[in-house]
Amino acid sequence: ADLEQALRQATENGAFTLHYQPEIDLASGMVTGVEALIRWVRPDGELVYPGHFLPLAEETGLIVPMTVWSLREACRQGTVWAREGINIRIAVNLSGMLFRHHDVQKLVLDAITETGLDPAFLELELTETALIENPEVAGRQLAALQDMGVSVAIDDFGTGYASMIYLTTMPIRRLKIDALFVREIDSSSSSRAIIKAIIALGNNLDIRVIAEGIEREDQLLWLKEQGCDQAQGFLFSRPVPAEKFQQMVRAGV
Numbered sequence: 001a002d003l004e005q006a007l008r009q010a011t012e013n014g015a016f017t018l019h020y021q022p023e024i025d026l027a028s029g030m031v032t033g034v035e036a037l038i039r040w041v042r043p044d045g046e047l048v049y050p051g052h053f054l055p056l057a058e059e060t061g062l063i064v065p066m067t068v069w070s071l072r073e074a075c076r077q078g079t080v081w082a083r084e085g086i087n088i089r090i091a092v093n094l095s096g097m098l099f100r101h102h103d104v105q106k107l108v109l110d111a112i113t114e115t116g117l118d119p120a121f122l123e124l125e126l127t128e129t130a131l132i133e134n135p136e137v138a139g140r141q142l143a144a145l146q147d148m149g150v151s152v153a154i155d156d157f158g159t160g161y162a163s164m165i166y167l168t169t170m171p172i173r174r175l176k177i178d179a180l181f182v183r184e185i186d187s188s189s190s191s192r193a194i195i196k197a198i199i200a201l202g203n204n205l206d207i208r209v210i211a212e213g214i215e216r217e218d219q220l221l222w223l224k225e226q227g228c229d230q231a232q233g234f235l236f237s238r239p240v241p242a243e244k245f246q247q248m249v250r251a252g253v
């Protein structure tokens with residue numbers, strides 16, 4: 001209850017910050033996108049990571065105002081970067097519960113309209129689980145987002161329950177291979193097989209594939225050999241504050 005009260009207050013005060021983790025195109029070596037990750041800023045300046053408050057936020061419904069905040073903040077930052085000549089796609093994570101129970105189109109449209117961001121620079125990350133409870137509704141929501149010019153990525157791909165058919169019936173731009181598989185590239189032939197299958201699937205369906213959680217050169221090399229399109233992970237950068245990200249992009253990472 002104490003934590004809930006504190007989180008409620010933080011939500012009212014917008015006591016959050018977004019950190020940004022670059023996404024690298026493997027053919028060009030360029031940063032082509034960035035994932036925004038929310039952190040709760042406690043009064044003493046300490047940062048609390050989402051694992052510690054997202055479940056409570058979902059339980060209490062605070063996820064809604066929190067997502068309003070993170071969408072708006074990511075879009076605001078995107079317009080600042082665009083003005084500075086940094087044209088980069090920003091990915092915002094949406095929790096499945098929010099996607100299933102709230103008017104996501106309106107939340108997104110409001111954020112875009114209020115900040116003036118070109119919707120082509122916004123991407124939403126959803127998990128497979130967010131899509132399967134009611135695939136018809138989810139399909140319509142994704143189509144509406146696509147009509148707005150916003151793209152959708154499936155996060156943690158390979159670990160959820162969505163059927164392959166949705167990759168052909170829903171407008172999905174990217175698949176994010178879960179870090180779980182990347183971590184096991186050197187130790188598990190089944191993880192390697194799953195990664196190869198996801199890359200082949202993406203290539204054949206014209207969906208870009210990004211591998212997450214890359215920490216070592218040998219993992220990167222193997223993923224490149226398999227024809228993976230993009231990469232993200234501590235090997236390139238941890239999630240960092242906006243100014244730091246901007247410096248990295250200017251310096252060519």
Ligand code: G
Binds near residue numbers: 037051
């Ligand atoms: O750095 P990391 O601890 O940031 O993130 C942990 C998890 O929190 C990830 O699964 C990520 O998808 C989720 N997450 C990060 N930021 C947000 C956000 O703004 N909204 C939602 N719903 N989830 C987020």
Ligand code: G
Binds near residue numbers: 156234235
């Ligand atoms: O569920 P989602 O994919 O949104 O989660 C992203 C999470 O993964 C964030 O908590 C982020 O900090 C973390 N992350 C990003 N890159 C790496 C990495 O290379 N190694 C590890 N261990 N975690 C990572």
Ligand code: MN
Binds near residue numbers: 035093125155
């Ligand atoms: Mn994500």
Ligand code: NA
Binds near residue numbers: 155176
């Ligand atoms: Na992920």
